[in-house]
Amino acid sequence: MPSHRLARLAGLGALTAGIATRTMLEGARRLSRGELPKPSDLLLTPGNILRVSDELSRMRGAALKLGQLLSMDAGDFLPGELAGLLERLRADADFMPPRQLNSVLVTNWGPDWRKRFSRFETRPLAAASIGQVHRATTLDGRDLAIKVQYPGVAKSIDSDIANVISLFRLSGFAPPAPVLARLGAEARKQLHEEADYLREADNIRRYTEQLGGIEGFIVPVVQEDLSTDRVLTMSFVPGLPIDVATGQSQEVRNSILTRLARLALDELFAFGFVQTDPNFANYSYDPDSRTIGLLDFGAAKEVSPDMADLLRQLLAAGLEENHERLSELSVRLGLYSEQTSLRHRELIDQTIRLVFEAVLASPSFDFANDQLLHRLRAMGTELALDPGFDQIPPIDVLYLQRKAAGLYLLGRRLRAQLPLRDILEEYVHEPVPERSVRKD
Structure with missing residues (x-):
C-alpha cells in the first residue's frame, strides 16, 4: 500500500x-x-x-x-x-500486509507491543478508507476492536x-x-x-454521555492506554453488519429504522451533535439482544441551536403543507438565494414539497416504494446537469442532508415501513420527547 x-x-x-x-x-x-x-x-x-x-x-x-x-x-x-x-x-x-502493519504498531506502541495481548488477529475485520480494524484480546481479558490508520x-x-x-x-x-x-x-x-483518532475518541466520549439512557444502542468504550492519534482502540461491539438485517422479520426491520430515525432527530434537536456519516458499515445489529451498535464517530459534527431551530420550523411548515413558509425557510437555510433563477427556485421547492407529500400521503411510509426515489432522481438530475445552476447549500446543511439520505437508503435496503409523519410531529414542538423510557 x-x-x-x-x-x-x-x-x-x-x-x-x-x-x-x-x-x-x-x-x-x-x-x-x-x-x-x-x-x-x-x-x-x-x-x-x-x-x-x-x-x-x-x-x-x-x-x-x-x-x-x-x-x-x-x-x-x-x-x-x-x-x-x-x-x-x-x-x-x-x-496492509503484516510487515507494514507491524511497522505502524511499533511506531505507536513500541517494539514489544505484542506482549500486551494474548491474541491479536493480523487479518483485519474490515478495511476502510483511512484505516483497518483488528480484533484482539489483552492479557487482562479485554475484548477489543483496534482501528489502525494506514501509513501516510x-x-x-x-x-x-x-x-x-x-x-x-x-x-x-x-x-x-x-x-x-x-x-x-x-x-x-x-x-x-477523521484522520485524527484522538479527536474521534473525544467524539465517542461526548456522544456516549449525550446518549444517556436511550435504550437499544451500544457505543464502544475508548481504551485510553492503547489509543494514539493514529491507533484508536475500543471495546469490541458484537453484531452483524446492519444491512444483513434484511433477513429479519418486518417487525424487526421496522424497529431498527424507527430507532435510528428517532436517534437522528435526537442528535439534531436534543444533542446538537450529529454523526453525519451514513455509511452502513458504521452500524451493527445484534439479533440476540436487538441492540444497534454505533461504531464510527470520525465525522461527528456540532449543530448550532439556530440551525436546529430553522430545521424544526422547516419540519413544521412541511407537515402543515405551508408552501410559502417552506420557501421562506429555504432561503434562510441557504438552499437557494434571492438571486437564484425562478425556474431553479421552483424546482427546489417542488423537490422539498415532494418529500413532505410522500410523508403525509399515508400513516405508514413505505421505504420500499421506489416512486419517490424515481421522482427525486429526475429532479436532481435536471438540476445537476443544468450548467446555469451553481447553487450549493451551506456545508452544515449538506452534512445533514447526507445523514437523511443515508437513513433513507438504509430504509430502502431494509424495506422498512414507519409511521414517519407521527415520528416527525413529535419533534416539531418543544420540548424534545423523553426517550429514556421509550422502547421500540
Missing part, C-alpha cells in the same frame, strides 16, 4: 493520464466510424470504472473515501452499470483530493470551478478531522 505522497501522486496521476488517453483514442476510433459519441459515453465505460475502483481500493485514504461517498450517496441515483461498479468501493479490499494517509489527504478533483473535471460531470473548490476545501477539512 503506497504510503508516501510521491508514490500516491504517481498512482492517481498515472490513472488520470491513462483514462484521458484511452478516452481520446476511443473517441477517435468512433469518429472514424462516423459516430458522434457523448463525452460521458467515452469516459464512463466499465473498463475505466474498474480501473478507477481498483486503484482507489489499492491506495485507500482520501481518494477512496471520496469514491465511497459517491457510491454510498449516489449509488441509487446513478445508471445501473455505473452504480454496480461503484458498489465495489464499499466492499473490503486491499489491506493523513499527510497525503491534500494531494489525494487534488488528484480526485482532476478526475471529476476529466469526467465532464464536475460542478463549476468555484463550487468544486469549495467542496474540495471542505473535503480536506473533514478528512483531516
Whole structure:
C-alpha cells in the first residue's frame, strides 16, 4: 500500500493520464466510424470504472473515501452499470500486509507491543478508507476492536483530493470551478478531522454521555492506554453488519429504522451533535439482544441551536403543507438565494414539497416504494446537469442532508415501513420527547 505522497501522486496521476488517453483514442476510433459519441459515453465505460475502483481500493485514504461517498450517496441515483461498479468501493479490499502493519504498531506502541495481548488477529475485520480494524484480546481479558490508520494517509489527504478533483473535471460531470473548490476545501477539512483518532475518541466520549439512557444502542468504550492519534482502540461491539438485517422479520426491520430515525432527530434537536456519516458499515445489529451498535464517530459534527431551530420550523411548515413558509425557510437555510433563477427556485421547492407529500400521503411510509426515489432522481438530475445552476447549500446543511439520505437508503435496503409523519410531529414542538423510557 503506497504510503508516501510521491508514490500516491504517481498512482492517481498515472490513472488520470491513462483514462484521458484511452478516452481520446476511443473517441477517435468512433469518429472514424462516423459516430458522434457523448463525452460521458467515452469516459464512463466499465473498463475505466474498474480501473478507477481498483486503484482507489489499492491506495485507500482520501481518494477512496471520496469514491465511497459517491457510491454510498449516489449509488441509487446513478445508471445501473455505473452504480454496480461503484458498489465495489464499499466492499473490503486491499489491506496492509503484516510487515507494514507491524511497522505502524511499533511506531505507536513500541517494539514489544505484542506482549500486551494474548491474541491479536493480523487479518483485519474490515478495511476502510483511512484505516483497518483488528480484533484482539489483552492479557487482562479485554475484548477489543483496534482501528489502525494506514501509513501516510493523513499527510497525503491534500494531494489525494487534488488528484480526485482532476478526475471529476476529466469526467465532464464536475460542478463549476468555484463550487468544486469549495467542496474540495471542505473535503480536506473533514478528512483531516477523521484522520485524527484522538479527536474521534473525544467524539465517542461526548456522544456516549449525550446518549444517556436511550435504550437499544451500544457505543464502544475508548481504551485510553492503547489509543494514539493514529491507533484508536475500543471495546469490541458484537453484531452483524446492519444491512444483513434484511433477513429479519418486518417487525424487526421496522424497529431498527424507527430507532435510528428517532436517534437522528435526537442528535439534531436534543444533542446538537450529529454523526453525519451514513455509511452502513458504521452500524451493527445484534439479533440476540436487538441492540444497534454505533461504531464510527470520525465525522461527528456540532449543530448550532439556530440551525436546529430553522430545521424544526422547516419540519413544521412541511407537515402543515405551508408552501410559502417552506420557501421562506429555504432561503434562510441557504438552499437557494434571492438571486437564484425562478425556474431553479421552483424546482427546489417542488423537490422539498415532494418529500413532505410522500410523508403525509399515508400513516405508514413505505421505504420500499421506489416512486419517490424515481421522482427525486429526475429532479436532481435536471438540476445537476443544468450548467446555469451553481447553487450549493451551506456545508452544515449538506452534512445533514447526507445523514437523511443515508437513513433513507438504509430504509430502502431494509424495506422498512414507519409511521414517519407521527415520528416527525413529535419533534416539531418543544420540548424534545423523553426517550429514556421509550422502547421500540
